[in-house]
Amino acid sequence: MDDFLAARLQMAFSLGFHIVFACIGMVMPFFMSVAHFYWLRTKKVVYRDVTKAWSKGVAIFFATGAVSGTVLSFELGLLWPKFMEHAGPIFGMPFSLEGTAFFIEAIALGFYLYGWNRLNPWFHWATGVVVGISGLLSGILVVAANAWMNSPAGFDYIDGQYLNIDPIKAMFNEAWFSQSLHMCIAAFVSTGFAVAGIHALMILKGKSVKFHSTAFKIAAVFGTAAACLQPLSGDISAKDVAKRQPEKLAAMEAHFHTERFAPLIIGGIPDTTNQKVDYAIKIPGLLSFMATGDFNGEVQGLDRVPKADQPPVAVTHYAFQIMVGMGMAMVLIAVLYFIALWKKKDWLRSRWLLKLFVIATPLGFIALEAGWTVTEVGRQPWIIRGVMRTADAVTPMPGIAYSFYLFTAVYISLAVIVSLLLFRQISMVDKLYDSANQSKDEQL
Amino acid sequence: MIYVVIIFLWTSILLYILLGGADFGAGIIELFTSKTNKAKTRKTMYKAIGPIWEANHMWLIIAVVILFVGFPKIYTTISVYLHIPLVCMLLGIIARGTAFVFRNYDAVKDDMQKVYTPIFVYSSLITPFFLGIIAASSVSGQIDPQANDFISAYIFSWLNWFSVAVGIFTVSICGFLAIIFIIGQTDSDGDRQHFVGKAKRAIFMVMFCGALVFIAAYAEHIPLATWIFGDTPGLIAIIAASISLIIMFYALNKDKPILLRLLAGFQVAMILFAATYTHFPDIVLLKNGENLSLVAHQGQVKTIASLGYALLIGSLFILPALVYLIYIFQKPKAVVADH
Secondary structure, three states, X not given: OOHHHHHHHHHHHHHHHHHHHHXXXXXXXXXXXXXXXXXXXXXXXXXXXXXXXHHHHHHHHHHHHHHXXXXXXXXXXXXXXXXXXXXXXXXXXXXXXXXXXXXXXXXXXXHHHHOOOOOOHHHHHHHHHHHHHHHHHHHHHHHHHHHHHHOOOOOEEEOOEEEOOOHHHHHOOOOHHHHHHHHHHHHHHHHHHHHHHHHHHHHHOOOOHHHHHHHHHHHHHHHHHHHHHHHHHHHHHHHHHHHHOHXXXXXXXXXXXXXXXXXXXXXXXXXXXXXXXXXXXXXXXHHHHHHHOOOOOEEOOHHHOOHHHOOOHHHHHHHHHHHHHHHHHHHHHHHHHHHHHHOOHHHHHOHHHHHHHHHOOOHHHHHHHHHHHHHHHOOOOEEEOOOEEHHHHOOOOOOHHHHHHHHHHHHHHHHHHHHHHHHHHHHOHHHHOOHHHHHHHHHO | OHHHHHHHHHHHHHHXXXXXXXXXXXXXXXXXXOHHHHXXXXXXXXXXXXXXXXXXXXXXXXXXXXXXXXXXXXXXXXXXXXXXXXXXXXXXXXXXXXXXXXXXXXXXXXXXXXXXXXXXXXXXXXXXXXHHHHHHHHHOOOEOOXXXXXXXXXXXXXXXXXXXXXXXXXXXXXXXXXXXHHHOOOOOHHHHHHHHHHHHHHHHHHHHHHHXXXXXXXXXXXXXXXXXXXXXXXXHHHHHHHHHHHHHHHHHHHOOHHHHHHHHHHHHHHHXXXXXXXXXXXXXXXXXXXXXXXXXXXXXXXXXXXXXXXXXXXXXXHHHHHHHHHHHXXXXXXXXXXX
């Protein structure tokens, strides 16, 4: 395997791994705080039980996210030293702020996990909220740094030199808002659906039903509400990408030719040599409308981009289709769930709705990874769009393939162990967390 | 503002060695504890380490961020030529961080503990070892940007007796810090006596490893003695550390845990000061005699200014919260009515 490909794959793997843990680590604290709030308000023990069980999950995911994040802060230099040499001082601002946010999160988590029966109850609750808010802020800041790679700002690039650096302008680049918004909502959708799905499965199995139903409801409300907001944020992103990175939109849509009244291409197999898409569903004019707000608006195709600057079409297109497909499926489930909540209360007790949630458990994370692929692969061949090529940024050290194998093995084993841990936490709910169950045992 | 940034960099490195180091030390001690005492050692250690465990490791992230934002040339040079020890250290960090959480949060306590515990203790050993290697390699002058073969560019940049000796020395410092920390956590006189005995042995171990560093430096033709004892401030720092060591033996015998911790922190700070002052503002010495300096290789004005402000504002949030966290969990458990 050549070193450049190995470096890209290692980075992709590391980020793909980190993103899951980071998202759960930043969203679960909110679920936990809601449950905790109900416990303090209603004094119903089931809420305390759910809070305690979820806080274990937060601890596991936070720790794993923290180490994978530490690794990433080194990998940037280990794999892309030329990039970091120039980009570090420009897009470093969000990272320096993120350092603070992350630190606060770690401190707040210390208070929270060890604070039961030690702190004032509402102060204790507030530390849990701080975990969530600082986690969310970290996420926004890191994505703002990534947005800078898509939309470089805050410097002048003159004769190969990076002059007049302004880190604040770099942080508030044109893409920071749309990207951060989309990422944060995605974190809520994917975590909400994953958590709801697992609890739905336990309800279907008839284990600690009251406990799991309470947990399911909190996660499902967060996940479904976020799923319904996500298309709106997606629309903001699409219009933004169309304006800023037309080549990325063209690759996402496998849109080869610049045209007005451009069709939305759904599915299909892009054929780059003949510049067409086979077996696709085409909805005339819709792409123009989505990108420009006008059915007759012109959408730039890949033909306007020099061959050497075109992103890979197939990967970007497929990833985009997967993301949108999963997103739409989750919106559908969300709509059904809302109908159940407001109109058809009996649906809430039905098995089919729970089964749908079980099936949807991984959908959010699949969409999340696919979306991440779209934004990263769609930026290629650039690491800083229009300024530095990814191939020029890679480390001169040979043998990166071995490093890739090593890290892949480590991440796969970690994923296996974390899954095992999670499985054990869930299967032990009745013994460790569900006090309703425990008191029943005592009576017997 | 550049000096504000440098002070933050130095302080985060020091705090990582002290706090993160004590954590690593906990694992190292577990490795070198006889089977009968293992459970007791572990229980005493984690009672105190738990709440601040994650926070201790944030200092490394702060240091790395300061390096890559403010001093990108230094960060990338280290990343390229010390790639291999950095990867080893990272593997240690991953293994240790996750194993620690896994063994505390696995709902079923079974044979998996036998998997987590060795991972935890051995990664506690290798992480500071490679950290020491990296630190030593940055000043041993073996990083050679002109090298054109793999071995001399990426292996001999860090593999020499001096670096290995500093790696071992770092491990011994971590063990020492952990033992000093634990003495204040013991709740019976017998346990205290047990750890005081260990602490005395640890002090001799650190001194022995320190001597190894000087021998290795001599063998590698590194003028370490001139670096450390050549400057007046460096010399004063070492003398101060030696005097505090005498006070430390007094404190060990008189049961003064807070004084002990302050002294241990002071000694490590003085060692780091003496080691870094001699080259300041240079931080990486290259084979071709070209040194990378924190002053000459700093980022542009606005970068350093915004980094400095971000750190100052950040510390306004972090430090009080951290101090309160440590305070709350150090005082005897005050039970608030069960809620």
